[in-house]
Amino acid sequence: MYLEISRADARLAEPEVFTAFHVVRPAGLTPDEFTEALAAHGIGEPDGDDVLVRVAAVRALAAGRVGPDWEDGFAGMLAYAGRKGWLSADGSAVRAHVEGSAGS
Template sequence: MKLVDPDDFKGFKVRVDDPNASNGSVAKALNGLARVDETGHAWVNEAALRKLGAQAGGPGWQDSATGMIAYAKRAGWVDEETGAIRAHIEWPAAARKD
């Protein structure tokens, strides 16, 4: 797992590159980082995101992440119980999702 474009806070998503991936295989790959819900969204663990960001992001990354999460909270995209941030999953054109 890695952050691609770590400074793009407006395009927060989980990108799947494997055209043969399924919801199950994506959920398994994200174990510990995020969970996949029944609607096909990923709920990204904030601590895991911040750890990845510390490795990949530049100066000021954590402050920018805090701003993105605050926006997500206002939009209803943060799980109040777990603090996980909702991300849509971007599938390759030929990917299976079942």
């Protein structure tokens, strides 16, 4: 699964894929604009080369688009992230690497 961030919105793509997680920074957004877009959409905040993505934001973007078993898969992904040290201490955010979209 991954998040596509733009000035206008944030979209969760491939929500059923629990084996990969990243955020796509679109071409044309400066680092400051990307940070502003993350905040404006309630997604999270940059942390070095990664983004700390709010778990609640992922759930909100998935709502109404996923089946009843999705939460179990997402919980498993978060448990794995916790074992790897990619989950915040309070469990409210998960670390995602940032990939550029074509042209960025």
